[in-house]
Amino acid sequence: MSQQPKTETASVTPRAQDYPQWYLDVIKRAELAENSAVRGCMVIKPHGYAIWEKMQRELDDRFKATGHVNAYFPLFIPLSFLTREEQHAAGFAKECAVVTHHRLKSIDGKVVVDPESKLEEPLVIRPTSETIIWDTYKNWIQSYRDLPLLINQWCNVVRWEMRTRLFLRTAEFLWQEGHTAHATEAEALEETYRMLDVYADFAENVMAVPVIRGKKTPGERFAGALETLCIEGMMQDGKALQMGTSHYLGQNFAKSSDVTFLNRDGKREYVYATSWGVSTRLVGALIMTHSDDNGLVLPPKLAPIHVVIVPIFKNDAEKTKVLEEAGKVAAELKAQGLAVKLDDREGIMPGAKYYEWEAKGVPVRIEIGPRDLEKGSLCIVRRFSLIEDDRKARKQFLPRTEALAGVKPLLDTMQRELFERARQFRDKRSRVINTLEAFEAYFAGKDAGFAWVHWAGNHEQEDEMSKRFETTVRCIPLPDQLPADARDAGKCILTGQPSSQRVLMARAY
RNA sequence: CGGGACGUAGCGCAGUUUGGUAGCGCGCUUGGUUCGGGACCAAGAGGUCGCGGGUUCAAAUCCCGCCGUCCCGACCA
Numbered sequence: 034m035s036q037q038p039k040t041e042t043a044s045v046t047p048r049a050q051d052y053p054q055w056y057l058d059v060i061k062r063a064e065l066a067e068n069s070a071v072r073g074c075m076v077i078k079p080h081g082y083a084i085w086e087k088m089q090r091e092l093d094d095r096f097k098a099t100g101h102v103n104a105y106f107p108l109f110i111p112l113s114f115l116t117r118e119e120q121h122a123a124g125f126a127k128e129c130a131v132v133t134h135h136r137l138k139s140i141d142g143k144v145v146v147d148p149e150s151k152l153e154e155p156l157v158i159r160p161t162s163e164t165i166i167w168d169t170y171k172n173w174i175q176s177y178r179d180l181p182l183l184i185n186q187w188c189n190v191v192r193w194e195m196r197t198r199l200f201l202r203t204a205e206f207l208w209q210e211g212h213t214a215h216a217t218e219a220e221a222l223e224e225t226y227r228m229l230d231v232y233a234d235f236a237e238n239v240m241a242v243p244v245i246r247g248k249k250t251p252g253e254r255f256a257g258a259l260e261t262l263c264i265e266g267m268m269q270d271g272k273a274l275q276m277g278t279s280h281y282l283g284q285n286f287a288k289s290s291d292v293t294f295l296n297r298d299g300k301r302e303y304v305y306a307t308s309w310g311v312s313t314r315l316v317g318a319l320i321m322t323h324s325d326d327n328g329l330v331l332p333p334k335l336a337p338i339h340v341v342i343v344p345i346f347k348n349d350a351e352k353t354k355v356l357e358e359a360g361k362v363a364a365e366l367k368a369q370g371l372a373v374k375l376d377d378r379e380g381i382m383p384g385a386k387y388y389e390w391e392a393k394g395v396p397v398r399i400e401i402g403p404r405d406l407e408k409g410s411l412c413i414v415r416r417f418s419l420i421e422d423d424r425k426a427r428k429q430f431l432p433r434t435e436a437l438a439g440v441k442p443l444l445d446t447m448q449r450e451l452f453e454r455a456r457q458f459r460d461k462r463s464r465v466i467n468t469l470e471a472f473e474a475y476f477a478g479k480d481a482g483f484a485w486v487h488w489a490g491n492h493e494q495e496d497e498m499s500k501r502f503e504t505t506v507r508c509i510p511l512p513d514q515l516p517a518d519a520r521d522a523g524k525c526i527l528t529g530q531p532s533s534q535r536v537l538m539a540r541a542y
Numbered sequence: 543c544g545g546g547a548c549g550u551a552g553c554g555c556a557g558u559u560u561g562g563u564a565g566c567g568c569g570c571u572u573g574g575u576u577c578g579g580g581a582c583c584a585a586g587a588g589g590u591c592g593c594g595g596g597u598u599c600a601a602a603u604c605c606c607g608c609c610g611u612c613c614c615g616a617c618c619a
Contacts, residue, residue, distance in 0.1 A: 068611095128618070194618060195615095196614095274619095275619065386580090387580080
């Protein structure tokens with residue numbers, strides 16, 4: 034293990050300028066992931082992967098509940114498949130890893146790619162699977178009775194990014210991608226919105242990250258989509274992070290892969306498509322939304338370990354008694370369905386264990402020592418409190434029975450408070466803005482965040498805003514997502530043209 | 543691919559200006575004392591100084607070439 038940086042008191046909000054380094058420190062200290070020997074790729078360590086597994090389970094349950102099933106499609110996409118849909122191919126062209134040979138050869142003791150083994154057609158490592166999946170669906174769909182087709186796949190994809198950052202942007206990442214086929218446009222649109230709601234529900238109720246649901250502007254749409262819906266969260270430096278997307282693809286992919294069906298009237302029609310996905314980027318969102326200077330903070334619903342027990346003793350006699358009690362407490366909590374870790378490692382100071390488990394984000398710690406045995410009490414310490422920097426406020430000694438019965442309610446409370454804290458932070462860092470001057474001043478300041486502005490600009494004008502202020506239109510929010518004071522009509526902040534609804538502008542990851 | 547920095551023990555670094563026995567902190571091993579918020583003492587193990595060539599009695603250090611990593615730009619879940 035590497036050197037542990039010694040931090041003083043915890044501050045809930047790290048300073049924005051320290052943000053990249055702070056983010057990497059949290060990941061390192063929590064042992065979530067590290068850069069690999071392969072350029073741009075990430076090694077997800079056991080603790081980081083455990084969090085991803087919990088995310089997968091929660092998401093998968095929701096996919097199943099909405100009628101979807103899982104399947105698996107190939108990693109390799111023939112180049113000709115990828116280029117069938119023109120916009121799609123253009124959108125991903127600059128970041129494709131391509132397999133061109135299938136054999137190595139030893140020449141003069143050196144192993145090299147065998148030039149004789151060139152593939153007839155290059156294979157692209159999937160940056161996303163629309164094209165290979167729609168080529169497959171062609172054979173699966175004949176009649177309206179085959180629809181809707183509701184399939185999800187869990188897999189890895191590769192996008193050859195120039196600059197990468199752990200979890201947020203890596204050359205290879207893990208994700209799920211849903212690909213559905215429908216008989217009508219209305220049904221496909223309904224699916225697109227339904228899955229956006231699934232993502233929003235997951236983000237808010239499991240990750241405890243409040244999100245804005247909205248549509249992307251045409252320039253920010255997924256390559257090949259008619260409409261891209263997204264959820265946007267705010268990180269602790271005020272920047273926006275796109276946390277999930279749901280696309281309405283119309284008949285674009287059905288046409289390019291020739292997927293048709295006979296409707297009830299016996300007429301041949303192209304099917305209507307959707308696709309939607311979230312990735313390991315969500316782990317990055319989790320880190321950047323909740324963590325503090327002591328390390329990772331996890332919402333209880335995603336914590337691989339709910340409770341860590343740290344026994345405290347001075348001699349063998351105390352050790353025996355304390356460990357016996359610790360074992361009992363662990364067993365009783367496990368019987369409640371909680372994930373419990375008894376940290377009985379020897380030769381490590383209890384304080385060192387506290388820091389280690391806090392860095393890893395374990396929500397609740399129970400300390401058991403001789404004094405607790407005497408008094409029949411337990412020392413319960415929560416990972417965070419809404420009272421900032423107050424270590425005492427996080428810690429309480431409770432009678433044993435009361436303490437054990439209180440852990441689950443405490444976890445529920447923490448889950449709720451974590452969401453509430455994030456929501457209040459976001460709202461505090463959001464502002465309704467009406468003039469370009471006010472906009473400029475807001476984003477020149479240290480408390481910049483979300484700006485609710487009227488916008489009627491085109492693609493070029495969006496670029497202009499991006500160049501001048503580093504801001505982009507994150508989304509055109511769904512009407513019910515607008516704050517109460519942002520529901521007016523007005524004039525575009527740049528062009529002065531009339532606008533019926535405000536959009537969300539911010540700097541973004 | 544353009545601009546900048548850096549490659550020395552598992553991790554973080556000093557040493558390079560001015561060439562002369564390979565160093566420090568953390569971590570690791572062993573023994574002892576400790577243990578309610580990051581312990582201390584003692585003894586140890588661990589190196590092709592990124593790679594290749596050159597200069598020199600002598601190169602981590604100077605020169606040439608290559609490779610790699612990180613940061614800043616264009617791309618992006």
